[in-house]
Amino acid sequence: MAMMMNAAASVIKTFASISPMTRALHASPGSKKIVGVFYKANEYASKNPNFVGSVERALGIRDWLESQGHQYIVTDDKEGPDCELEKHIPDLHVLISTPFHPAYVTAERIKKAKNLQLLLTAGVGSDHIDLQAAAAAGLTVAEVTGSNVVSVAEDELMRILILVRNFVAGHNQVVNGDWNVAGISYRSYELEGKTVGTVGAGRIGKLLLQRLKPFNCNLLYHDRLKMDSEMEAQTGAKFEEDLDAMLPKCDVVVINMPLTEKTKGMFNKEKIAKLKKGVLIVNNARGAIMDTEAVAEACSSGQIGGYSGDVWYPQPAPKDHIWRYMPNQAMTPHISGTTIDAQLRYAAGTKDMLDRYFKGEDFPAQNYIVKEGKIASQYQ
Amino acid sequence: MAMMMNAAASVIKTFASISPMTRALHASPGSKKIVGVFYKANEYASKNPNFVGSVERALGIRDWLESQGHQYIVTDDKEGPDCELEKHIPDLHVLISTPFHPAYVTAERIKKAKNLQLLLTAGVGSDHIDLQAAAAAGLTVAEVTGSNVVSVAEDELMRILILVRNFVAGHNQVVNGDWNVAGISYRSYELEGKTVGTVGAGRIGKLLLQRLKPFNCNLLYHDRLKMDSEMEAQTGAKFEEDLDAMLPKCDVVVINMPLTEKTKGMFNKEKIAKLKKGVLIVNNARGAIMDTEAVAEACSSGQIGGYSGDVWYPQPAPKDHIWRYMPNQAMTPHISGTTIDAQLRYAAGTKDMLDRYFKGEDFPAQNYIVKEGKIASQYQ
Numbered sequence: 001m002a003m004m005m006n007a008a009a010s011v012i013k014t015f016a017s018i019s020p021m022t023r024a025l026h027a028s029p030g031s032k033k034i035v036g037v038f039y040k041a042n043e044y045a046s047k048n049p050n051f052v053g054s055v056e057r058a059l060g061i062r063d064w065l066e067s068q069g070h071q072y073i074v075t076d077d078k079e080g081p082d083c084e085l086e087k088h089i090p091d092l093h094v095l096i097s098t099p100f101h102p103a104y105v106t107a108e109r110i111k112k113a114k115n116l117q118l119l120l121t122a123g124v125g126s127d128h129i130d131l132q133a134a135a136a137a138g139l140t141v142a143e144v145t146g147s148n149v150v151s152v153a154e155d156e157l158m159r160i161l162i163l164v165r166n167f168v169a170g171h172n173q174v175v176n177g178d179w180n181v182a183g184i185s186y187r188s189y190e191l192e193g194k195t196v197g198t199v200g201a202g203r204i205g206k207l208l209l210q211r212l213k214p215f216n217c218n219l220l221y222h223d224r225l226k227m228d229s230e231m232e233a234q235t236g237a238k239f240e241e242d243l244d245a246m247l248p249k250c251d252v253v254v255i256n257m258p259l260t261e262k263t264k265g266m267f268n269k270e271k272i273a274k275l276k277k278g279v280l281i282v283n284n285a286r287g288a289i290m291d292t293e294a295v296a297e298a299c300s301s302g303q304i305g306g307y308s309g310d311v312w313y314p315q316p317a318p319k320d321h322i323w324r325y326m327p328n329q330a331m332t333p334h335i336s337g338t339t340i341d342a343q344l345r346y347a348a349g350t351k352d353m354l355d356r357y358f359k360g361e362d363f364p365a366q367n368y369i370v371k372e373g374k375i376a377s378q379y380q
Numbered sequence: 381m382a383m384m385m386n387a388a389a390s391v392i393k394t395f396a397s398i399s400p401m402t403r404a405l406h407a408s409p410g411s412k413k414i415v416g417v418f419y420k421a422n423e424y425a426s427k428n429p430n431f432v433g434s435v436e437r438a439l440g441i442r443d444w445l446e447s448q449g450h451q452y453i454v455t456d457d458k459e460g461p462d463c464e465l466e467k468h469i470p471d472l473h474v475l476i477s478t479p480f481h482p483a484y485v486t487a488e489r490i491k492k493a494k495n496l497q498l499l500l501t502a503g504v505g506s507d508h509i510d511l512q513a514a515a516a517a518g519l520t521v522a523e524v525t526g527s528n529v530v531s532v533a534e535d536e537l538m539r540i541l542i543l544v545r546n547f548v549a550g551h552n553q554v555v556n557g558d559w560n561v562a563g564i565s566y567r568s569y570e571l572e573g574k575t576v577g578t579v580g581a582g583r584i585g586k587l588l589l590q591r592l593k594p595f596n597c598n599l600l601y602h603d604r605l606k607m608d609s610e611m612e613a614q615t616g617a618k619f620e621e622d623l624d625a626m627l628p629k630c631d632v633v634v635i636n637m638p639l640t641e642k643t644k645g646m647f648n649k650e651k652i653a654k655l656k657k658g659v660l661i662v663n664n665a666r667g668a669i670m671d672t673e674a675v676a677e678a679c680s681s682g683q684i685g686g687y688s689g690d691v692w693y694p695q696p697a698p699k700d701h702i703w704r705y706m707p708n709q710a711m712t713p714h715i716s717g718t719t720i721d722a723q724l725r726y727a728a729g730t731k732d733m734l735d736r737y738f739k740g741e742d743f744p745a746q747n748y749i750v751k752e753g754k755i756a757s758q759y760q
């Protein structure tokens with residue numbers, strides 16, 4: 001415990017020495033109040049011992065935290081002025097949240113959180129946090145970068161195939177007692193030979209391109225940067241500097257970029273109208289990159305031939321969210337990054353960062369989203 | 381037309397000279413009665429000009445056949461003593477059928493079909509034909525080998541991911557107005573690192589292994605023959621000579637073997653009990669390879685964690701088929717091999733074989749299922 005107090009004290013020093021904006025510690029250095037916001041497992045908690053991403057299992061770090069004298073509050077109740085999270089905002093030091101059941105960290109909440117030092121995202125994707133406000137308040141924001149990129153990339157390939165094959169229409173027939181092959185196959189295709197473009201070729205986009213390689217597609221990618229030549233050679237993907245030039249070529253468009261002020265609502269009516277008629281769209285990035293109404297209209301008109309993703313705006317999607325009712329959708333709740341394998345990985349990554357935080361050590365560089373008042377480049 | 385008559389005459393000669401069992405032509409050599417049995421497109425016929433596998437588009441070969449003086453009857457009515465197909469059995473020369481809407485060619489029908497010479501399967505999979513009876517009657521049976529193997533292999537990979545991710549449970553929530561991430565993710569996994577075994581590594585199995593390669597799985601295959609070393613090196617798949625030794629290692633089992641007397645009902649209660657608890661099974665081969673009741677029971681008990689495929693016994697699956705109602709199924713009607721791309725390919729392959737038949741030329745060697753009284757090795 002003594003060692004930990006020293007470690008915590010050194011955190012103060014390190015942070016304070018780096019930037020005048022960095023908020024000083026208010027709590028005693030030895031004991032931190034840590035709040036985790038996760039989704040509830042309820043009856044599913046007992047069904048899998050590795051279901052660590054749930055409220056009930058709380059990343060599997062409770063014993064470890066409490067044995068070191070920290071307080072660990074875990075809840076799924078995150079909305080409105082009377083929610084459990086709100087009660088702890090004034091005195092928590094660390095908030096752990098996830099993109100799957102996002103605790104929206106607004107400027108207002110940051111203002112109230114006088115003791116807050118660290119915002120950890122268990123997973124990847126921190127746009128539920130007001131990063132400008134966090135940076136201005138001198139907070140550190142970090143993710144478990146890479147923890148679920150394989151999960152998401154695999155899921156994207158699944159969704160591409162589900163749309164290309166018209167799987168959902170087929171499965172619905174089974175459940176409804178029907179058998180009408182024509183009603184499925186008239187719009188069922190091979191992926192082979194089709195043009196697939198990814199908007200964004202970061203870690204997930206690259207993993208997707210690698211997995212698409214043996215399908216013998218025409219692969220395109222748009223990003224701020226060209227991939228290294230080894231990756232281009234390995235995937236056979238062609239760089240498209242101009243997004244508007246790439247999009248009309250694509251039979252399948254996959255969204256692989258973060259939600260930022262620049263990408264918010266990017267796929268509006270006008271952009272969608274420029275896509276190939278009947279285009280298939282996969283979006284596991286963020287719902288708000290799309291104009292909700294424009295997507296629903298284009299699915300109804302046939303301009304979009306199929307839309308699949310696990311991200312919505314807002315989340316959880318309300319019962320009357322129009323994407324639940326549009327034709328040719330293959331949507332799910334936000335699950336692609338929260339496989340059991342990913343949960344084990346982001347739980348371990350969160351524990352590692354907490355441990356480094358207690359010891360006053362830096363996090364792995366790629367994990368920082370806001371550090372010393374600066375927002376990471378992909379969120380700018 | 382004269383040339384065609386000569387060509388047809390040479391067919392007689394060629395066939396007759398090879399085997400005493402080969403049935404001689406009964407019809408005039410110049411005009412053949414060809415019957416095609418396909419599924420009906422109905423309202424979907426007009427939705428896609430390339431929907432050639434339907435009754436309405438009839439492989440797109442009507443004008444070509446009729447311009448050469450042949451009669452071409454097309455129907456989807458194939459069951460029972462009063463069906464359309466039955467009326468034409470006594471005098472047809474060629475029957476074109478598909479696995480998607482199978483015209484069952486029984487020994488009884490073969491006996492009645494006095495003029496029958498050629499049974500063509502538009503697609504791959506001729507187990508709806510009594511091959512022993514066809515061989516004994518001296519008929520030729522041929523498929524369009526390879527025409528839809530890419531379609532089927534892609535579809536298998538889709539189904540693996542759908543089961544590994546628990547996609548159907550997630551999509552059902554969307555449709556039902558729910559949002560419960562835990563109810564999906566407690567049994568949602570990455571494919572990476574899992575053991576996938578294919579039972580059979582013919583053309584489809586090999587294409588599947590190639591597509592699985594970048595997913596970093598542990599790949600196993602069982603077949604009568606070891607693949608060539610180049611293919612083993614390319615896919616990284618390990619040969620398992622003993623099926624019963626391979627099966628308990630697999631997180632995912634994919635069935636890729638034809639239905640034969642030996643494989644019929646192979647996956648019975650006893651075999652399924654030997655699989656890893658919670659195994660995921662993908663079967664786009666044939667429904668009758670599985671014991672229907674045993675699969676349903678194992679899905680209910682959790683011994684099978686998920687089952688997906690597009691093949692059933694019988695087909696079309698009746699409304700009360702137990703697989704429609706078992707838990708954790710991701711079934712569809714028989715569609716994997718009848719994408720639009722595959723339809724165009726098997727229509728072209730069928731036309732090519734008809735053309736060769738009229739001209740007295742041999743078919744591509746790999747297309748023969750029954751030739752000169754002998755059944756191809758994979759169906760023995």
